[in-house]
Amino acid sequence: MIKTVIIGQGNVASHLTTAFNATINIEVVQVNSRHLENIPDSDVTIISVSDDAIFSVSNQLKNRSGLIVHTSGTATIDAISQKRKGVFYPLQSFTKNRSVDFSKIPFCLETIIKEDYKLLELLVEILNAKPYKVDTSQRKKLHLAAVFVNNFTNHMYQIGQEICEKHNVPFEILHPLIEETAKKITEISPKEAQTGPAKRNDAQTIQSHLENLNLQQQKMYQLITQSIQEN
């Protein structure tokens, strides 16, 4: 039995607590970061709070035993002040009230001590999830890449929806295309998968598209089209 304490009330903390509770080999206590007294001992303490607060929470746990980790995609491992420190970053977009299949989630792990890595790896394996050894510098790059494939992609969806709404076409017509676009790149590279007017230098279609966009959308359309053509 691995004893864990999760500090924090956010989406990651809640989903992790639910997932740990569903196993028989992990014991978990979830703690509000504003009440850090009388926390039970644990093998691993998971600080799952906003990036700004990690250091101060870690400092309040100065004499705590066991491994102390955070769950951030961007904070350095040194945001934890204890000697036995680490990172336990589940790379997924968590939403309140939307259930998560942990078996599909990659965990980016980092520790100072080799045995601590094995401990985190064991947690990940009990969840049937997939562990990846990723250091702080790589994790920051991964987080940057995630901004493109998650936040910026989602914004492309938003613009698509706005165009549909403006012209009274149901956005749901595009759902299967969105799903297929996401699936395809698990089999062939995005570069190989690319199609469309930018890729085939179809100046006439590009011109007609630009005429139907507002100024901000035009700028994005032109810049992304140029980037597709040059890369």
Add this chain to the structure above:
Amino acid sequence: MIKTVIIGQGNVASHLTTAFNATINIEVVQVNSRHLENIPDSDVTIISVSDDAIFSVSNQLKNRSGLIVHTSGTATIDAISQKRKGVFYPLQSFTKNRSVDFSKIPFCLETIIKEDYKLLELLVEILNAKPYKVDTSQRKKLHLAAVFVNNFTNHMYQIGQEICEKHNVPFEILHPLIEETAKKITEISPKEAQTGPAKRNDAQTIQSHLENLNLQQQKMYQLITQSIQEN
């Protein structure tokens, strides 16, 4: 039994032929657009060639009976010169050698004559797919929206992959996030689903991200970030 002829050798023509052949209620003959003589009679003739070639192919079929349609997302219905004309546009990204589940494909249908619409609708229903009544003007807007949710999204994936490769992180770590991002917008709107540094005005993270991008990526990052913040 509905008799169909499909003219063209591209991905759409091939996938449609395969799908029609798998039904017991649709008979199909696939024809190369360079050999338009002695084509058997049919209830529906589907011209599935490049946009530029639709008009000329249709002209070569002047005295042909039945309904004549094209499969283009952008060409007007008037690209067909016959009186009984229409559009039969499957809105999906087709790839050679990648099988397609037609039951998930939305078909955008347009005809001049009401009975012809019913005929196209029947074809779609036999495929277990979903018909949508979409006129030429709406279809063009849908195609524009598709450029954002498919081509531009795919380019975001490409940039994500390039960042990963540059820093020796496997791109596959991002696959589950990509899938979840695509799934989420079938339940909540993209605007509601948005998270990340742009959304929460995290200037420090944005600055650190910009420092790790090339000039072209920086411009895209800034423009999309601004658009997220203003919309």
